[in-house]
Amino acid sequence: MNRPPLARLAAASALLALLTACGSTTTPTAVRATAADATALPTQDVVSHLKADPALAAQLPEAVRSRGTLLLGTTQAVGSSSLPHGGQDPSGKEVGLDIDLREAVAKLLGVRWDVQYGTFPTVIPGVQNGKYDVGQDNFGVTKAREQVVDFATYLEDGQSFLGAKDLDLASVATLADLCGHTVATSPGTTFQQILTQGAALCAAAGKKPYTVQYFAETAPIFLGLANGKVDIYFGPTLSLKYDAAHLPGTKYLGQLSSTPVGFVTAKGSPVGKALAAAVNKLIADGDYDRIFAKWGVAGTGVKQSLLNPPAAL
Incomplete structure (x- = not known):
């Protein structure tokens, strides 16, 4: 951690002031829910004009069509902590790329979402045991996950790195660049999987290993x-690019790899096929691109929604 002590102190003091001003030090909201972020949220309505497509709706199970809802398991977007994927506007309403996408899909399928909140580690098991019809929480496609749930892809996200402005690295291109540094990430994620698989790289190269800290x-x-207690944050590309643009004292270090992200459904459920078909109609009609442009992440979408694409991880 080769950072000047005064720079660390100044950065920590600035962040602590932000935490105090937001009234909480216990939630992610505290870090990013500044007035500047709130006023910068895009407000274009890119969903309400969409109408139900009878052919798409017919792909849903009769039980879903009869009740008119799909049970969605997800984590609650709080403040601006997960933008551009999800967050809250000043009134507390959930907003974000993922929210617009799922609302657009529901419009085409002629249903509403019955949103039920869980935690990241509990959503996929909830889909498996029938608690939820669909799970959505920026789930990347992996071989292990495809063994227990189906994926209907709707965007391409990646695995990237964020550091402090005065970090002694200008960029990170491989896991070997992390050697000797302290890396923070979330448990139970593809990020943990990648760091665990690469843990022996530094020793093989004769370098000091990287240290991993996990935070929920x-x-x-x-x-x-x-x-200065963390050198690098390893997390989702779209979120870290947003962080670098909105958090003073941070810099985006680069992307390691990319992964398709999708809605998850029970294995063999017809709901997955219906979701993929709805996303593909959004793509064909241009509504998909309008949603991505609204959130400033044009070019990160998929050309086609796939059901269970080959997994790289």
């Missing part, structure tokens, strides 16, 4: 970046 929320990660 992002607030302690950002605080760690500010006070």
